[in-house]
Amino acid sequence: MDKLVIAISSRALFDLNDSHRIYEEQGLEAYQQYQIAHESEPLQPGGAFSLVKKLLHLNTQLNSQRVEVILLSRNSADTGLRIFNSIEHYGLSITRAAFSGGASPYRYISAFNSHLFLSMDGADVRHALEQGVAAATILPSTTTMASDDRLKFAFDGDAVLFSDEAERIYKSEGLEAFARSEKQSANQPLSGGPFKPFLAALQKLQMEFAPGESPIRTCLVTARSAPAHERVVRTLRAWNIRIDESLFLGGMDKGGFLKAFDADVFFDDQEGHCDSARHHVATGHVPHGVANEIGRAVTPDTISNSGQD
Incomplete structure (x- = not known):
């Protein structure tokens, strides 16, 4: 039976800000000494910790190992011991890992058959997307675990679930041309975006539960409105x-709606939407599509991509 496989970096799973700062300011040797000296001290949860905990809990609910989380880290196995000690401290069932000793670990994402990669390193995320794997840069956030016991995923549409073909028209020709084109193409399904395979795998997992009893819930949160909504509906129908x-917001700010949905994580390709969302829910920026060709989103990790993630 196929598993849902999530690959995650150590800095997305745990708060490594202090040790990362030492690496940037004092260098690799000081970082190594710091991690070894503190390896018995559990790390604090990071931006994707709550999401991972809920994902792994699905195995208990299904009484089957249907979800696996893989740790990918630039640490060596030596400095990574603190990370595995922290995993054990929190009782997370994570047993597979790749410690790449300073090199980027993204090349192992496909080897592990991952459906999704979460990191705080923008460069690694872009490499993963180029490999055809759904990936997002987890942004700094002060949010806590969603209050609902269910696992809730929220997705933007264009350039995330769908291709950016419609968004390119909007960017180049404006809103009226976009609306006109989408109305004319209402019966023509959109091509899939980078998160289509992940959503399909997630739906397979949902179907493992009895009707009406799945703890997984999905939500489309898009700036589209009528009449551009019809093509989206027909595309999902064509994909089965x-x-x-589904929230068709017509350009309204997404943050408040994501809070109302109580999302565990939200994925969007546009920096402005992500900045609004991260104040309400855990947010992953997807550096894909025309919006990121025009101007790549600037995050702490697109500025500094070489840390011990």
């Missing part, structure tokens, strides 16, 4: 993929 909730 069901979304539990």
